[in-house]
Structures are given as C-alpha cells and as structure tokens.
Amino acid sequence: MLVNRKLILAHFWFAFAVFGLALCLGAWQMFVRSPLYTWISNPEWYYRSLTAHGTVMGYVFPTLVAMGFGYAISESALKQPLVGLRWAWGGFWLIVAGAVMAMVPVALGRASVLYTFYPPLIGNAFYYIGVVLVVVGSWVWVALMSINLRVWRRAHPGEPVPLAMFANVAGSYLWAWTAVGAALELLLQIIPVALGLKTTIDAGLARVFFSWTLHAIVYFWLMPTYIAYYTIVPRAIGGRLYSDTMARISFILFLVVAMPIGMHHTFADPQVGAGFKFIHSTFTALVALPTLLTVFTICASVEIAARLRGGRGPFGWISALPWQNPIMLAVAFSFVLLGFGGAGGLINMSYQLDATIHNTQWITGHFHLIFGGAIVIMYFAIAYDLWPHLTGRALPSLALVRTQLWLWFVGMIVTTFPWHWVGILGMPRRMAYYDYSDPAIAPQAFSVTLSAIGAFVLLISGLLFLVILARGMRQGATDAGVWRFSVPVHPVRAVPLALNSYAIWVALMIGLTVTNYGYPILTLATRADTSVPAIYVGAQ
C-alpha cells in the first residue's frame, strides 16, 4: 500500500541525482592523481572535489535513500498511510536546503575540509550549518518512523511488528543516537569557531565526538541493505525467509553494538587512552556477529528458493537459482563485496594490525568496498524493486539492469583491490599528487592506473543506473501489484516482547556509549589546556 509515492520518489530522485554528480567528481579525482594525467598543479581543486564527494556520498545520498525506503516500508508493512506527511515533506526540503547550503561554500573553495571536518581546519560556517540541516531533516524522519509505529501499535495491540518496519525503526533509532556525536562536534565546537565567536578549538575532543558518529553511521548506511536482504531478496527470487527471529536479533545486535566501537578510528590519536582503544577494538569484533547471522540466514533463504525451483545436491542448488533476476545478481555481488570488505575490516579494527595500514589507501579501498560495493549495490536493487510500484510502469529492460549491476561489481573490484594493495605498500591516502617518476613508487603506477580505470567503469555503471530509472518513468503503464515483503518459512504468530520493542536495546546502546565514551569525553572536555588555534581555510 504505497500511498505517498511522490514523497518517496522525490527522496530517491534527489538521492540518485546527487549520487550521479558525486560519482563524476570521484572518477575525476581518481584520474587526476593517477599516472594517466600529469597533474592539475593545484591541490586545492582536488580537496574541494574530495570534500564535495565525501559530503554528498556520506551524508546526503544514503540518508535520503534510508528515508525514502523507510517511508515506503512504513506504508507497505504497516498497511497505513503515512502519518505526518507535511512533516515528511518539511524534512525533505530541509535536506535539500542543507545540501545546497553546504555545497555552495565547498564549490567556492571556502570549505575544503573534507567530510570528516578535520578541526582545527575550519571552513565557511554555511558548510557546517548545511550539514546540520541535513541531519535535522533526517531526525524528522526518525520521529515520523517512531510515531507511525506507535499509531499502528495502538490499532494492533500485542501483534508482532512486521519485520521490515521493526528493522526500519531500529535503523532510525541507531541514526538518531549516532548523529548526536557529529552534532555535538558541530554545534559546540566547530560552528562557534567558524562564526568567529572563538578562535581556538579542542581538536582531540572533536575527533572523539566524530568517531562516535563515524563508525555507527556505516551501520545506518547498511540498514536499508540488510532490510533488503531479509525482506526483499527471498520474495523476489521466489523463496522464503529462513528465520524471522534471527533477522530481529541481527537488527537488535546492530542497534546495541554499532555505537560503542568508533574509537578504532582514533587508534593513532594520542588523546585517547590505550585501554579505551582496546575496549573499542574488542566491541568492534562483535559487529561481525549480526553480519555472520545475516549471511547464514540469507544463504539459507536463498537455498530454500533454489530447492523450491528443483535444485538438488549439496551445491548443485546454486545453479538452480534465478540468475536472470537482477535482485539475485545484486545480492550475490553484495555478499562477495561484503566478504572481502569485511575481511579487510578485521585488519582495521585490530589495534596492532591497524598500524600497518593506518591512513593508507587501504582504508579508502576498504570503505569503498563496503559502502560503494556491498551497500550501494543493494540500494540499486531496492530502487529496481520499488520503481514499478512507484511509477506504475515496468522497467525498460532487465538485460540493461543486469549489465549495470555487472559493471558496478566489476568496477568496484577493479577500483578497490589495487587500492588495498598500494595501501599495504604504504601509499598514503588523501594526497592530491603522487610523483610516479620517483623510483620508490614507480612500481605502484600500474596498480593506480588500474584503479582509475575501475573508477570509470563505476561511472559508466552509475550513469546507466540513472538512465534506466529515467527511462522507467516513461514506459507504458502497467499494474505492478502490491509491493510485498518476504514471508518467513514459519509464519510469525507471536514474538517475545523483547524482540518486538526497543526499550532494552536503546537503553543498552546508550549505556554502552556512556561506559565506552563517557570518561574520554569528560576528561577532554574538562581540561583547560587542550585547545589549539583554529586554521581557517584560505586565510593568511
């Protein structure tokens, strides 16, 4: 029951449009610092582009996808029109306004601070205020998801919350709490300095606040992907969801353990104690749990589909899968990329191993593989799955869709594998220029060239995605039927209260944040001697 299709389409279109623009910037960046090009001669252009690419891809694009998808889930899973439609539009326009407000100073070169802000570097205040507006807009969505669930609960007392909505609201709560770290950093530290009210900033504390957001934000990006694994994939390929309970436990685990782990981003920072780094490192290992549960459950669900289609034998069933179905293809690609990305992540989260690849291109390779690969390829799948229901028109060509997914998969591997490799060799990240004529890094020129070629494959795939969606708006009308979610093998009649509500899990999430972040934040905030002069972008 998709009532407010315009709202959902607006979110998706704005998300994918800015994604297309940021993708062009990404490919350009890969090109100009590869051996294929001499050099732009001005690193400022590079960092300007990098800031825009990161801000759009990190804050604007996934937030809008999660929101649009969330509204679609709320209406379809709860079978009730969205409550608070005006607020939803308000949130959307806040994000549009925030994105534009943030991008103007970046385009003018007044805020080349990268999306991770990097205090004491300080850019134009409008950049940060724009990012705050994007976050505030998304908090409107968080509130609406909670309110819609409450309205539904009142009408359906004691009934199990549909899995898609349960996961969706879990994702929104995770985001609400995760975004607090960056919001505190922006509102208490950076914006007062950017406005000229203060001239010093506690860069160490700011980095700790940012780590609060920076890791859990990845799980917020991941939520739509995992929701699609559980609630779209089994249905789309003609199977059943293996376990509804396992799915709920996975989402609950994400809610609890995504937060108290962010300090593995500050392993090289002197202002955080080694004991806390160790605790965060151990808790990071726990995040593997919900992912492993998910991989197991989805593989089992996919096997069910294969056996229903006549697949036989311990592995023979794999060939019986509907490989012509884009969703099947997308989930297979996503798992492969998630596997490699996750394996690389184990290196990053280990306090000792991290030292070998800290701040190298390995990190860039890692998060592109996870986010750009495993996550975004499922965003494509979500769009393809929803599009006929939103537009009332069929997608133009499944062959084109498959080509697009293949290109993205191959492009992502060609881009990120050499990145990992040169990272191991020690190539630092965030540099505008590398001198490949120097014998020390000349052997890396081939890997970097390969990686840049991969970037262009990705660009072609991303543009093809936009073309498919645009053409999908102009096909002949068709009745796509009701947008449904997958059905579990065992019908869900009753769910324990703990797996049907969030109170325990939100309390644990906040409690673990206090234990794992409380002391470092408190000591840094109360010390008087930790501030440094701000460095204003473009100021002499």
Add this chain to the structure above:
Amino acid sequence: MSARELFTFRNPYFSAAVGLAGGLFVVTAVVGFIVLPYAQKDLQFAGLWDAICSAAGLPQRAASVPTARVGPHLSEAVLTPTTLASPSQESIGRGATLAQRCAICHGPTGISRADSPNLAGQYAAVIYKELVDFRAGARTNAVMSPFAVNLTDQEIADLAAYYAYLPRLPAYHPTPQLPKPRIVIYGAPVRGIAPCGACHGSLDNKTGSPWLEGQSETYMKAQLQAFAASRRTNDISQQMRNVARAMTPREIDEAAAYYASQPPEIVKATD
C-alpha cells in the same frame, strides 16, 4: 507492554543482554586497563592505579623539578590567522618611525640592496614572528639580534603593521623569469617535501609563511642551507628543517633562483 515486564532479570532477553554486554565490558576493561599495560615491558608503573590511569589516557603530571633545557631555543611565537589582522593607522605610523633604524639593511622603502629580505608588503604575521624569535633568541643573527632584543611587544606589532602596509615593489636584482622548477610546484612527495607554493603562495598561503617572490637569491639559499644544517631552528615543528634536509643542493639552488626571479606583484592575494 510495560517497562517492568521488560527490565527485569526474569526476562531472559534482558538478563542475557545485560549479562553479556556487562560481562564483556568488565573483561575487556580488566584486560585493557590492567593486563595489557603490565604486559608492556618498557612501561614502568608505580602501582595498579598508576597503570589504570595510564591506560585510561589520563595525562601524567609533569615532574615538579624544572627540567634542564636541551637543544636550541625554540620559537614561542603564537600565530593565528587573525594575528595583527586589522592594525590602526596610529600603529602603522609608529611603525614607520621605528622602521628608520631598519632602513640601513632593509631599505628606506622596504626594498633591500644588501641581500637582506625585502619587507615592503610582507605579511604582518611573518614580520611579527621573526622579530619575536630574534628577541627571544630562537633565531640569531649577528646584525639583526641586537636590533630586536630591546623591542617591546607594541613596537614589534607596529613594525609588522607598517611593513605589511607598504606596497610590494620590484626588487633591485632583476633577472629573467625562470620556469617553475618541479620542487616549487610538485614538491617531492616521496621524500615528504610539500610544494614550496603550498605554504609560500602560488598554491596557498599558510599563516607565518612569507611570500618569497623577488627576495634575494643569496639570502634564500643561505636560509635553506641553515635550515638543512639546523643552524636556524625557529620553524614551528621543524617544518622547514625537514623540508630543507630532504632537498638536494640543486633543488635548493633552483628554488632560490626561481623565487628571486619572480616579480612580487604575482604573489597570490589571499590576504
């Protein structure tokens, strides 16, 4: 649904979740704050509490006995982008009077005929920092140090304001403009050398870095060599020493010759 039903140890989900999360926190805390600090042989602790404080990142109290200063005197000048940003007319006027005594080397219009730096139009923060460093002994020069040693804070600020106020003028040693050497535009990333232009204009200006166009080739070369040999040590965090040490003699020659050949009007006006 009631909170009492959920938040009770009779609820197996609650007790399992709280037990596991709490247990894991306690175990990791014991390992992280006690076992691992002691496992590092090069760390010495006065006791258990000392080890825990160290792992928690509590800054250790500095020794109460003043430590003997080792090595050269370092710069204590603090610069921000707003240092001396908007001087008063009076300050510039006082600076003009004070600058009479500088004219013998730096020229009556701030243009030197003696291979001293041209100061006309130099950034105020740069002049301020160098004078503060000469006064404190962080930078020494047989001629310059005696001039700086008796200056007050206000006089230094006035001189900086005056020279920053003067127009940039062409230098007295015109040479044909040379093409940009690699070290100036690219640096040498593999050796950890940023492009000169990343701090000294043309690409970007960093607070405290002078513009160099039209300065004396002899002077710039001498300063780079002094940085490389650690005879000059007033650069913040050894930035220039690290750059100069990694430069080859030929690169030093090229960079000095290039900047000397440039007209000062082309200095990127970001100030």
